[in-house]
Amino acid sequence: QVQLVESGGGLVQAGGSLRLSCAASGRTFSIYATGWFRQAPGKERECVSSISWRSGNTYYADSVKGRFTISRDSANNTVYLQMNSLTPEDTAIYYCAASVRVIGVPKQGRSYDYWGQGTQVTVSS
Numbered sequence: 001q002v003q004l005v006e007s008g009g010g011l012v013q014a015g016g017s018l019r020l021s022c023a024a025s026g027r028t029f030s031i032y033a034t035g036w037f038r039q040a041p042g043k044e045r046e047c048v049s050s051i052s053w054r055s056g057n058t059y060y061a062d063s064v065k066g067r068f069t070i071s072r073d074s075a076n077n078t079v080y081l082q083m084n085s086l087t088p089e090d091t092a093i094y095y096c097a098a099s100v101r102v103i104g105v106p107k108q109g110r111s112y113d114y115w116g117q118g119t120q121v122t123v124s125s
Contacts, residue, residue, distance in 0.1 A: 002026045002098050002114040009094060009119030012086055016123070020081040022096030022116060030100040034079040035112060036070065038092035038121075045095075049081060050105040059105035063089075086123045093118040 008020040022034060035050035049070040050059045058070050069082040079096060097112035106112065 002028065002031060002100065004096050004098055004114055004116035006094065006096050006116040006119040009121045011122045011124065014087055014123055014125050016086050017082070017084045018086065018121060020083065020094055020096075020119060020121075022079045022081075024077040024079070024098060027100075028077045031098045032101070032103050033099045033106055033111075034072070035097045035099070035106060036079075036081045037095045037097060037109060038090075039095070040092040043092075045109055047107040047109070048094075050107060051079060052103070052105050054103065057105050059107055083121070086121075088123045088125045090121060091123050092121060094121050095119075 003025045005023045012018055031053050033052050036048050037045050039045040048061045048064045051070045067085045072079045095118045096116045098114040099106055099112045102111040
């Protein structure tokens with residue numbers, strides 16, 4: 001089992017920044033990748049970024065490329081999502097997820113096995 005706890009969400013003005021954290025515990029040695037997903041009201045869940053724990057390779061959705069940066073602190077089993085130049089369109093609940101089955105940088109929710117509880121990000125105009 002893997003447990004994931006997100007933190008760092010909040011309310012920010014457009015153009016501002018936030019850093020989300022995803023702390024993993026439990027059988028962390030089994031994790032191949034961590035992804036950040038978001039879901040806004042009335043919209044489908046989308047993967048905004050993911051990172052491979054083995055290679056360090058990363059993936060970014062086009063909508064966040066150049067603004068968001070994913071990184072991993074190996075010593076603390078924590079993955080971060082630095083979000084800059086935020087816009088109201090980034091408003092959503094953000095979830096982190098861990099995959100213990102898929103090597104690489106999976107982008108689909110079904111590739112992930114464990115999910116955090118989510119953290120709200122609200123960007124005001």
